[in-house]
Ligand SMILES: NC(=O)NCCC(=O)O
Ligand SMILES: [Zn+2]
């Protein structure tokens with residue numbers, strides 16, 4: 202099977218140029234011009250950009266949380282991702298303290314196998330470091346190709362790990378070649394503040410934000426950075442929301458630490474006032490960390506532009522407003538945390554970032570695709586337009602203006618955090634491993650064609666490039 206994409210403008214993390222792309226089977230076999238058209242399917246990309254398919258390093262599909270389960274599973278979540286131009290996700294495999302890692306990984310394979318529209322991989326949560334966990338970790342890396350471990354510094358009595366666990370995870374990750382990811386908020390302080398708020402009868406959604414102050418994120422981020430430096434290990438801070446956390450990451454990087462930061466579309470574009478909406482509507486905007494004062498958005502955009510933060514995750518974690526977010530109608534601590542974002546991640550970044558002049562086209566590709574592929578052992582098969590790379594490609598029309606709505610989105614959830622927002626640019630065609638899966642605003646793929654990817658160890662293929670870029 203041959204496909205040629207003609208007349209488009211190829212955009213990678215480093216270059217922008219006009220060329221045609223020849224795809225044979227699942228991969229890009231040539232980039233150039235004058236390819237014979239006779240025995241190929243030809244896609245005309247005139248007037249459009251061609252991006253490498255997006256790589257979303259942060260999703261929670263089919264995930265239990267707060268007595269309920271996320272609305273989007275691997276089928277609806279990955280299909281919606283494809284509509285938004287994302288062709289690879291890395292989802293968080295949750296584990297239970299005291300239970301074998303192997304069992305948790307099997308469970309996540311069961312949730313996803315044969316159900317995904319795009320390729321996917323897993324990060325693994327480490328809740329507690331024990332001898333059993335230490336024994337299992339080499340298997341996790343060598344057999345499962347899971348080369349990133351997630352430690353929660355918040356969600357006390359649920360996911361939260363202690364500092365000893367974080368430190369031992371950092372040491373082990375260094376030895377085995379994995380990247381440690383942290384949800385950096387001080388869970389003990391938040392626990393104290395939420396109990397105090399409830400005791401004072403403060404139950405509305407806004408108290409979710411007011412009991413998770415920026416200092417709690419800044420402190421935890423700084424602590425994680427210091428422990429990483431002490432362990433001479435490597436760290437990726439997920440969903441950075443505020444200046445206090447950005448400063449800690451930038452300071453650690455300037456000191457030479459191997460530390461990376463991710464932010465999300467919601468923190469770049471929505472603010473704390475969303476949580477004050479009447480009729481419990483504020484619950485739709487309950488994320489942890491919470492949405493912040495508007496001034497933090499400039500800091501986050503600036504960090505993306507200047508390299509202080511390097512990636513964009515969706516933190517897709519969707520719950521219906523009706524019946525799920527409503528669990529917290531009398532008590533904000535019972536509102537399941539998270540929101541739908543997998544479909545709009547790239548759209549928001551393009552429209553609010555590139556079209557508004559806050560980041561350039563190449564930075565857009567880097568933060569939404571290439572950098573995550575590099576950090577999480579997927580590059581150059583994913584996140585790149587190069588010979589031999591998987592033909593995961595997005596044909597993107599920058600001239601279309603469209604309106605985001607839950608009426609037209611492809612996530613299963615009953616609201617969209619950007620309802621009614623006009624965005625510049627639209628995904629026209631998406632290819633996954635050489636096959637057209639999105640065209641004419643329809644899903645043309647086959648659910649189940651998305652397969653599990655075993656990832657390379659941290660830095661294995663890219664250590665030199667990463668160090669060279671690492672300022
Ligand atoms: N972010 C959020 O509110 N929900 C998803 C779980 C997490 O990433 O902390
Ligand atoms: Zn988190």
Ligand SMILES: [Zn+2]
Pocket residue numbers: 259260261516518
């Ligand atoms: Zn998350």
